[in-house]
Amino acid sequence: MTEEKRPLILISNDDGAEWPGIRALTRVARTIGDVVVVAPTQHQSGKSSAITIITPLRSTFVEKKEHLTKYAVAGTPVDCIKIAMNSLLEGRKPDLILSGINHGSNLGLSTLYSGTVGVAIEGASHHVPCVAFSIDDHNPKSSLLYCLPFVERIIKQVLEKGLPDGVCLNVNFPKGAIKGVKATTTALGHWTNEYDHRVDPAGRDYYWLQGEYVSDPNDDTTDHYWLQRGYATATPCHVDITERAALNHVADIMKEV
Amino acid sequence: MTEEKRPLILISNDDGAEWPGIRALTRVARTIGDVVVVAPTQHQSGKSSAITIITPLRSTFVEKKEHLTKYAVAGTPVDCIKIAMNSLLEGRKPDLILSGINHGSNLGLSTLYSGTVGVAIEGASHHVPCVAFSIDDHNPKSSLLYCLPFVERIIKQVLEKGLPDGVCLNVNFPKGAIKGVKATTTALGHWTNEYDHRVDPAGRDYYWLQGEYVSDPNDDTTDHYWLQRGYATATPCHVDITERAALNHVADIMKEV
Numbered sequence: 001m002t003e004e005k006r007p008l009i010l011i012s013n014d015d016g017a018e019w020p021g022i023r024a025l026t027r028v029a030r031t032i033g034d035v036v037v038v039a040p041t042q043h044q045s046g047k048s049s050a051i052t053i054i055t056p057l058r059s060t061f062v063e064k065k066e067h068l069t070k071y072a073v074a075g076t077p078v079d080c081i082k083i084a085m086n087s088l089l090e091g092r093k094p095d096l097i098l099s100g101i102n103h104g105s106n107l108g109l110s111t112l113y114s115g116t117v118g119v120a121i122e123g124a125s126h127h128v129p130c131v132a133f134s135i136d137d138h139n140p141k142s143s144l145l146y147c148l149p150f151v152e153r154i155i156k157q158v159l160e161k162g163l164p165d166g167v168c169l170n171v172n173f174p175k176g177a178i179k180g181v182k183a184t185t186t187a188l189g190h191w192t193n194e195y196d197h198r199v200d201p202a203g204r205d206y207y208w209l210q211g212e213y214v215s216d217p218n219d220d221t222t223d224h225y226w227l228q229r230g231y232a233t234a235t236p237c238h239v240d241i242t243e244r245a246a247l248n249h250v251a252d253i254m255k256e257v
Numbered sequence: 258m259t260e261e262k263r264p265l266i267l268i269s270n271d272d273g274a275e276w277p278g279i280r281a282l283t284r285v286a287r288t289i290g291d292v293v294v295v296a297p298t299q300h301q302s303g304k305s306s307a308i309t310i311i312t313p314l315r316s317t318f319v320e321k322k323e324h325l326t327k328y329a330v331a332g333t334p335v336d337c338i339k340i341a342m343n344s345l346l347e348g349r350k351p352d353l354i355l356s357g358i359n360h361g362s363n364l365g366l367s368t369l370y371s372g373t374v375g376v377a378i379e380g381a382s383h384h385v386p387c388v389a390f391s392i393d394d395h396n397p398k399s400s401l402l403y404c405l406p407f408v409e410r411i412i413k414q415v416l417e418k419g420l421p422d423g424v425c426l427n428v429n430f431p432k433g434a435i436k437g438v439k440a441t442t443t444a445l446g447h448w449t450n451e452y453d454h455r456v457d458p459a460g461r462d463y464y465w466l467q468g469e470y471v472s473d474p475n476d477d478t479t480d481h482y483w484l485q486r487g488y489a490t491a492t493p494c495h496v497d498i499t500e501r502a503a504l505n506h507v508a509d510i511m512k513e514v
Contacts (some may be wrong), residue, residue, distance in 0.1 A: 048306040048335075049369045051406055056455075056463040078305075078370070082338075083464060086452045107393040109382050111498065112306045113335070123289040125366050125445070152287055166445065167500045169507065181514050183507035185499045188382070188423065195343045198313075234501035234511055238323040241368065241378075242442045243424045246493035250426065250440035253418055254491055257438050 001179035006067070007033035007095035007159055010123075012042040012080040014115030016104060017062065017070055021101035024144045025133060025168065028152050029098060030067045032159070036094070037062075038084040040077060045104075047115035049122065050076045051176045059083055078089035083123040096159055100133035101147065101198065103140045105172045107223040108187040110211050120168035124239040129158050136227055137175040147173045150181065150232060163236070170235045172227050184233040187224035189215030192196040263324070264290035264352035264416055267380075269337040270373030271301040271359065274327055278358035281401045282390060285409050286355060289326045289416070293339040293351070294319075294327040297334060302361075304372035306379065307333045316340055323494040333482065334372040338379040341343040344407055353416055354380035357390035358404065360397045362429045364480040364490065365444040365470050374494065377425035386415050387425035404430045407438065407489060420493070426493040429484050441490040446472030446483035 009029045013022040017039035028036045052075045062070035071088055073080045081097065090143075106114035116132045123130035131154060135147060154171060163169065170186075187188035193210030198206055215224045223233040266286045270279040274296035285346035286292045295316075309332045328345050330337045338354065356376035363371035373389045377406035388411060392404060411428060420426065427443075448468030456462055472481045480490040 023298040033434040043311065046308040048304075048308070048375070050305045050307045051303040051466065053303040053369045053466055054300065056465050057452075058461065058463050060461075080468075082451060087464065088453055109496070112307045112378065112382070112496070118305070121369065123453050125369070126447075132426070150514060152425055154510070157510045161506070164412045164500070164503050165508065167503045183504050183511055184503070185501065186497055188497055190383075194339060195314075197344055204315065204317075206315050207344065208308055208313050209308065209339075234507050236500040236507050238444055238500035238503075239366070241494045241498055243421070243493040243495035244442065244494075246421050246424045246439050247442070249418070249421065250491050250493050253411070253414045254438040254440055256414050257407060 008092055009033040009035045009098045010084055011035060011037045012039050012077055012119045013100055014040065014047060014077045016040055016042060017072060017134055019111050021103055022146065024069065024075060025098055025101050025146060025151060028148050029155060032155055036084065036089060037066045038073055038080040038088055041072045041074045041081060044076050044115045046075045046113050048113050049078050049118040052076060057083060059088060062097060077119045077120045081119055081152065085126050094128055096155065097128050097130040101144055104134060104138045105136040105173050105227060106134040107227055108189050108215055109188050111170055111237065117170050117200060120170065120257055121239050122209040124166050127165055128164040131158055131171055132168065132169050132235040135173045146177060150178060166239045169237050170237050172223060172233045174230045177230065178207040178232050179230040181232040181234055182226040184223040184226055184235045185221045186235055187215035187222035189213055189224065262284050265349055266290040266292045267341055267351040267354045268292060268294045269296050269334055269376045270357055271304060271334045273297055273299060274329060276362055277397055281410065282355055282358050283325065285405050286412060289412055293341065293346060294317050295330055295337040296346065297337060298331045298419045301333050301372045303370050304333045304375060305370050306335050306375040307338050311347060314340060316345060334376045335379045338376055342383050352384055353385040354385050358401055359391040361391060361395045362393040362484060363390050363391040363427060364484055365446050365472055368427055368443050368494065374427050377427065377498050378492065378494065379404055381423050381425040384422055386412065386420040388415055388428055389425065392430045403434060409434060412472045423496045424493050427494050429490045430475060431484055431487045431489065434487065436487040438489040438491055439483040440485055441480040441492045442478045444472035444479035445482060446470055446481065453496055
């Protein structure tokens with residue numbers, strides 16, 4: 001493969017460039033393309049599609065070596081993609097945007113809160129195929145080795161076959177071993193005991209986010225269903241959240257307004 | 258109307274409880290129902306559906322008067338809804354969740370970044386009808402009076418007719434006057450000159466978010482199209498971002514993985 005023909009792959013995450021997940025993802029991507037990593041300088045867990053508005057953003061060049069250039073941005077995961085697309089990539093459009101590998105699954109309603117998925121949604125808004133990768137294991141020391149052959153094949157397949165415009169992939173790997181990969185939907189559910197409510201020594205309330213996610217156990221289309229059964233899940237997500245099926249109902253409501 | 262029959266209305270925003278927009282919204286809602294305001298203690302612009310994970314959350318009781326109870330939460334807009342639903346409402350399910358009124362429109366791709374809309378999406382995940390209100394005017398001193406009759410009628414209509422499960426409304430008011438209300442879609446577009454790239458006295462890059470939003474000028478279904486023409490827009494948004502139309506394509510890709 002000649003230098004010019006290598007695909008351009010932009011990578012970010014929500015934990016920063018030195019975390020094991022993004023290092024593993026970058027290692028795989030470098031075997032396939034020219035990689036630009038633009039990652040947050042600080043942990044950005046639960047940042048969703050948040051952007052920095054009130055303060056200016058700063059980017060720092062970190063290093064350049066064969067098939068790899070790294071920048072750090074003092075902002076959110078979506079800020080990283082925006083600055084990369086607008087400035088750091090110097091006008092080149094990436095062939096693929098990747099995010100992760102996040103330690104901790106991003107399925108069901110967690111998809112909404114995930115900065116890892118936020119990267120992919122942002123990329124989809126720029127008409128670039130994107131894949132967010134997460135693993136159902138919160139321990140950052142857990143090995144990702146068993147996931148990497150799947151990561152490599154997914155990257156190659158998406159580069160070859162593309163994704164529909166505006167659609168990204170949210171991929172979750174099970175803990176420990178992978179039985180296969182399923183195309184899934186986002187499990188809509190809820191958390192039980194979502195907060196641990198405590199009172200501090202001065203009598204003031206505080207709350208720790210916690211809880212277990214519950215979704216329809218009989219719906220065998222969802223990410224939650226298959227991840228629990230040891231399968232990797234790949235859920236297509238659209239940047240456009242308009243619910244067109246509700247337009248007539250809304251028009252009906254607004255007639256009276 | 259007897260005390261027991263008044264609907265329970267939960268209100269939040271992304272600016273904090275003392276901003277003109279939420280005060281105006283609360284004033285209208287109090288004429289219709291029992292209102293609980295749970296708003297962030299600090300500005301949360303561009304926070305999307307971000308949640309607080311690594312630190313505990315604190316809530317503070319602010320005041321209680323006729324048909325109005327107020328709390329402040331040191332977190333994101335979505336944190337406010339989560340804590341309200343899990344604790345502050347003491348098990349009562351709201352009949353309606355409202356957000357705003359935000360000074361600054363939230364249309365097109367801005368919908369993704371908006372904490373104002375994040376509130377409504379979160380509420381939809383709890384199966385409660387929700388409406389996010391924004392005005393196409395960044396000046397917090399601009400009068401909202403001309404919007405309030407529309408706010409009142411939209412609240413009453415949504416209470417009466419409901420919204421489909423999982424769907425919320427993203428409402429934007431034009432600046433100055435309102436010609437009518439349109440049921441619209443989210444304009445997919447892009448920003449021109451999205452960042453102003455500067456160099457500080459020490460030679461370090463920094464970036465200010467800016468830019469003008471551009472979308473298809475001929476698409477007369479979108480929020481961007483109608484807001485520009487002086488109409489209020491009401492866009493139904495779904496909490497489920499799964500793109501079911503892409504499931505076969507994803508399954509096809511994953512066969513090779």
